[in-house]
Amino acid sequence: MIKVFPFIFILLWSSAFITTKPIIDNSDPFSALAFRFALVSIGFFLFSIYSKKKLFVDRRSFFESFFSGVLFHGFYLGGVFYSISIGMPTAIAALIVTLQPVLTNALSGPILNEKVSLKQWIGVLLGFSGAVIVLGFDLGSKIPTAGLIATIIALLAITFSTLWQKKISNKLPLSVSNMNQALGGGLFFIL
Numbered sequence: 001m002i003k004v005f006p007f008i009f010i011l012l013w014s015s016a017f018i019t020t021k022p023i024i025d026n027s028d029p030f031s032a033l034a035f036r037f038a039l040v041s042i043g044f045f046l047f048s049i050y051s052k053k054k055l056f057v058d059r060r061s062f063f064e065s066f067f068s069g070v071l072f073h074g075f076y077l078g079g080v081f082y083s084i085s086i087g088m089p090t091a092i093a094a095l096i097v098t099l100q101p102v103l104t105n106a107l108s109g110p111i112l113n114e115k116v117s118l119k120q121w122i123g124v125l126l127g128f129s130g131a132v133i134v135l136g137f138d139l140g141s142k143i144p145t146a147g148l149i150a151t152i153i154a155l156l157a158i159t160f161s162t163l164w165q166k167k168i169s170n171k172l173p174l175s176v177s178n179m180n181q182a183l184g185g186g187l188f189f190i191l
Contacts, residue, residue, distance in 0.1 A: 020084055021084060021090050023081075024085040029081035029082055029084075029085045031189075032081070033077055033078060033081060033189045037182045037189065040178075040185075040186075041183050041186055044175050044176070044178045047175045048173065048176050051173075053173040053175055053176050054173070057172055057176060061172050062180055064164075064168050065176075065184070066181070066184040067164070068184070069180060069183065069188075070184040070187075070188045071157045071160060071164065072158060073181060073182065074189065075156075075157030076154045076161065077154070077185070078189065079151060079153045079154030080151060082150045083144075083150040083154070084147070086144055086146055086147050086150075087144045088144055088148070089142065089143070092134075092143060096148075096154075097151060097155050097158060099127055099155060100155060100159050101127075102128060103124075103156075104159050104163060105123070106124045107163060108163065108166075111167070
């Protein structure tokens with residue numbers, strides 16, 4: 001049973017952009033996300049109980065995970081869903097936020113004091129150059145400026161959440177950390 005969990009995760013995670021457009025065409029993006037993260041929280045709660053993980057953790061670990069969820073799920077997914085709801089093409093939004101590994105790599109040196117090699121810097125340059133070429137001169141005509149801003153905020157949020165998690169690297173069980181993150185994202189959307 002445990003060996004199937006990674007595949008379930010991949011299926012659920014990779015389906016996010018596929019389902020975004022139909023969801024926002026039929027509901028408010030933030031209401032849909034609040035509902036989604038309520039279900040995710042319950043799912044991780046039940047899984048944590050099933051796998052006998054300690055649910056109640058110290059206050060600091062809880063708030064670190066919760067804040068990470070606000071950044072990762074709240075600002076990241078909220079920015080993406082909002083941008084698509086106001087007319088940002090889904091493929092362009094996906095292209096922008098998939099620059100996250102490139103941006104994380106670029107910022108890991110200054111923020112985490114990690115060594116970034118010349119090859120990595122070349123990869124960063126190529127990644128950003130490719131995105132600029134694809135975006136081209138569509139800005140303002142096919143791409144709504146507010147949507148672009150929301151998507152860039154989403155990119156920054158997922159990048160800083162990744163760096164934040166790596167820097168704090170609390171020792172919570174993965175299911176409990178994800179439950180707390182989903183709670184953070186869900187509360188963000190409810191508010």
